[in-house]
Amino acid sequence: MVRENEIRKAEVAVEMPPPTDAGLVFIGRIRTPWTSRMETPRQGRSDGPLCRIEVFEPWVRALDSLAQFERIEILYWLHLSRRDLVMQSPANDGTSRGTFSLRSPARPNPIGTAIAHLVGIDGATVTVRGLDCLDDTPLLDLKPDRSLFRPIAPAQAGDFQVGDP
């Protein structure tokens, strides 16, 4: 990985168990300027180009009240990634590191997470800056940035729990 889907010297693949433990529904599509994995940013930048998230029905109504947040967390499905690598060689230099120590798109459940700046919401379209994914990437979820969100529901016992039980 990750130029295309070749495997490199020093990388280790495993036999991938069937991914049937739970199922996802694609709730929208992300439009970005990048159509090749050879040009997408390694990391999004908050002054990056505008990207458009198109939310599908029946989920558009769930955008209600999202506009108040300056930053949102976006989850998406890295649909072109291989899922069977446990050791990867990002620099292709003969060394490798464990998949969980990297933010590479190649992972057993290829879910990307980004914190993006919310520019605006117009109907079913959410405009943001700060993404780093390919054009046409399937959308999985949108949520307020955790650092901006305070729970509305009343606190529960666990909220007050510190140290060891």
Add this chain to the structure above:
Amino acid sequence: MVRENEIRKAEVAVEMPPPTDAGLVFIGRIRTPWTSRMETPRQGRSDGPLCRIEVFEPWVRALDSLAQFERIEILYWLHLSRRDLVMQSPANDGTSRGTFSLRSPARPNPIGTAIAHLVGIDGATVTVRGLDCLDDTPLLDLKPDRSLFRPIAPAQAGDFQVGDP
């Protein structure tokens, strides 16, 4: 939602499309002190109790080099959540807000994300503080906290792109 799976006044459910666009594999299990949704924290705290993540084979090797990060991002499957709510009433007070404006576990793809403090890694077990999920929650992914990670792979064109294309 979200006490158990009842629907409240002012909440709106939709007919859920079949979640068959992509499949997940559970790569581990998260052990926490909370066995009921009535007591789990609304939000994890960095001085919270120790939680244990047990990684399943064949993924244990992918933990290599993760120990160097002080904080890690954890993705998990909120296995008890309903997925069909577009408007929710967290305070059960007759008002409601869109699902994407909340960090409620009830969402079309119930994937939780947390930034946790990494306490240690021993074999297949990762110990952290800062989680807020139920005991026995299925694990989907581990990655370095984005603010601590610098890509190892060489930069690409998109990394230098600002403003509009």
